[in-house]
Amino acid sequence: MIEIENLSKTFGTTVSLDQVSLTFHQGDAIALMGANGAGKTTLIRLILGYYHPSGGRVRVGGYDPIVERVKILKQISFVPQLPPPIKLSLGELMAYVCKSSGVDAALIEHYAHEMKLHIALNRNKSFFKLSGGMKQKLLIAISLAKRSRIMIFDEPTANLDPKARDDFYRLLNESETQKLSLFVTHRIEEVEAIVNRKIYMDLGKVVSDEIY
Amino acid sequence: MNNLLLIAYLDLKESIRANWFMVYAVVFGGLIALFFIAGITESQVMGFSGLSRLLLMYIQVTIVILPIFILITTVRSISGDRDSHILEYMLSFPISLKQYYWGKVLGRFVTVFLPVFMAMLMGILYGVVKGASVPWGIFFLYTGLLLSMSLAFLGIAFFISSIVKSSEMALGIAFFVWIVLLAFIDIALISLMLQNRMSEGLIITIALLNPMEIFRVAAISLFDPELTVMGPVAFYILDLFSQGVFVLLCILYPIVVGMVFATMGYRVFCKKDLV
Numbered sequence: 001m002i003e004i005e006n007l008s009k010t011f012g013t014t015v016s017l018d019q020v021s022l023t024f025h026q027g028d029a030i031a032l033m034g035a036n037g038a039g040k041t042t043l044i045r046l047i048l049g050y051y052h053p054s055g056g057r058v059r060v061g062g063y064d065p066i067v068e069r070v071k072i073l074k075q076i077s078f079v080p081q082l083p084p085p086i087k088l089s090l091g092e093l094m095a096y097v098c099k100s101s102g103v104d105a106a107l108i109e110h111y112a113h114e115m116k117l118h119i120a121l122n123r124n125k126s127f128f129k130l131s132g133g134m135k136q137k138l139l140i141a142i143s144l145a146k147r148s149r150i151m152i153f154d155e156p157t158a159n160l161d162p163k164a165r166d167d168f169y170r171l172l173n174e175s176e177t178q179k180l181s182l183f184v185t186h187r188i189e190e191v192e193a194i195v196n197r198k199i200y201m202d203l204g205k206v207v208s209d210e211i212y
Numbered sequence: 213m214n215n216l217l218l219i220a221y222l223d224l225k226e227s228i229r230a231n232w233f234m235v236y237a238v239v240f241g242g243l244i245a246l247f248f249i250a251g252i253t254e255s256q257v258m259g260f261s262g263l264s265r266l267l268l269m270y271i272q273v274t275i276v277i278l279p280i281f282i283l284i285t286t287v288r289s290i291s292g293d294r295d296s297h298i299l300e301y302m303l304s305f306p307i308s309l310k311q312y313y314w315g316k317v318l319g320r321f322v323t324v325f326l327p328v329f330m331a332m333l334m335g336i337l338y339g340v341v342k343g344a345s346v347p348w349g350i351f352f353l354y355t356g357l358l359l360s361m362s363l364a365f366l367g368i369a370f371f372i373s374s375i376v377k378s379s380e381m382a383l384g385i386a387f388f389v390w391i392v393l394l395a396f397i398d399i400a401l402i403s404l405m406l407q408n409r410m411s412e413g414l415i416i417t418i419a420l421l422n423p424m425e426i427f428r429v430a431a432i433s434l435f436d437p438e439l440t441v442m443g444p445v446a447f448y449i450l451d452l453f454s455q456g457v458f459v460l461l462c463i464l465y466p467i468v469v470g471m472v473f474a475t476m477g478y479r480v481f482c483k484k485d486l487v
Contacts, residue, residue: 045300045487048304049486050300050303050485050486050487051485051486051487052483052484052485069306069308069309070306070307070308071306073304073305073306073307074306076304078301078304080297080300080301080304082297083301084296084297084298084300084301085296085298086298086301086302087226087229087230088222088225088226092222092225092226095218095222096218096222096302096305097305099215099218100215100218100305100306100307101305101306126229139301
């Protein structure tokens with residue numbers, strides 16, 4: 001589903017990703033771990049088509065993420081580590097998601113409700129004025145409502161309280177299993193129960209890849 | 213609604229709520245109000261009076277402040293979103309870069325043009341209520357000039373926004389561009405002429421390549437078709453073009469400049485890393 005071959009990315013003289021080769025299949029639930037600067041976020045950004053590779057190639061469902069970004073992004077849900085300070089209201093952000101990705105607004109509200117975020121009460125509020133936890137809950141609700149075949153979560157629970165974390169993992173368990181989930185995390189104990197593969201990175205290289 | 217219009221619509225809504233937009237709208241609306249309060253419409257100096265005088269004053273002030281307003285408010289459009297990771301999230305949805313970029317350009321164009329146009333329209337309407345005769349020809353031509361100058365600086369701002377990595381750098385470059393173009397309206401050109409190293413034709417060509425200068429000369433030509441207030445320079449211009457052709461050029465040239473810069477910005481936006 002995602003094929004990465006000898007992928008490298010350099011910024012000036014800094015090598016952020018060094019000849020990485022990996023293959024992710026449907027049904028894989030992967031914990032991507034490593035110290036800060038290991039290359040995890042760079043790898044994700046290359047998969048999402050944000051970066052042009054310095055060497056090697058990425059294919060998502062057979063497509064190049066740079067050339068066919070619209071096709072591949074229809075299949076991907078992404079939750080960033082820190083919710084960005086988007087100035088749109090919740091209603092406008094939801095309209096953006098629904099119209100651009102064909103997501104059902106009722107489904108976003110459903111998942112938000114499951115995450116204890118009440119959209120109706122906050123619809124006209126600016127997204128950036130919400131608390132960090134509320135923002136993250138909405139982004140998680142959007143990612144689940146998109147019903148993508150590939151889910152990419154970059155430290156998705158960093159801003160969540162323990163109850164909200166439980167809600168998030170419960171909803172993930174309830175969702176379809178035949179998808180590819182990629183969790184960037186520093187807390188393996190949180191995702192241990194739901195992943196079937198652990199990848200450790202250091203200095204831009206994959207140092208261990210455990211499948212079980 | 214297709215994605216391009218969706219981006220434009222959301223950018224417009226976001227801009228209208230922003231503090232800078234309030235200042236921007238108040239400045240141009242306030243200028244018109246100030247002109248009425250100051251009795252500009254009753255002034256007879258240099259033969260202009262009524263709404264013609266008001267439009268002349270408005271356009272003279274607009275030449276200086278509109279470009280810098282457009283540059284500093286637009287230049288952070290892409291670079292600011294990149295800095296704050298908004299771009300990273302918004303582009304994780306299936307929107308093409310073409311739709312995102314040109315949607316932003318369209319939304320921002322409406323945002324920057326409407327207050328300037330509405331302020332001028334308000335002035336005209338107030339004048340009508342007061343019983344003044346409306347110089348419709350000048351009004352429509354000024355609308356064309358404002359539109360073309362807005363597009364020129366919007367294109368330049370989007371180009372800067374695409375090529376730089378940080379919004380601070382984008383602001384710095386925008387300010388530099390404004391200062392250079394402003395200097396080449398008068399001061400820099402006069403110093404070039406005084407040095408006597410360049411031909412007058414070349415200096416006038418440099419002047420007419422500057423969208424701010426061409427806007428100013430076109431504005432003057434609407435009141436003074438012989439460009440007598442400009443002195444001998446008028447001969448160069450009027451020997452080359454008729455007044456009608458010159459005004460048409462003054463409207464089309466900044467539009468072309470804006471579109472060329474916006475297109476170059478789009479190409480850079482597609483070729484570079486997005487975040």
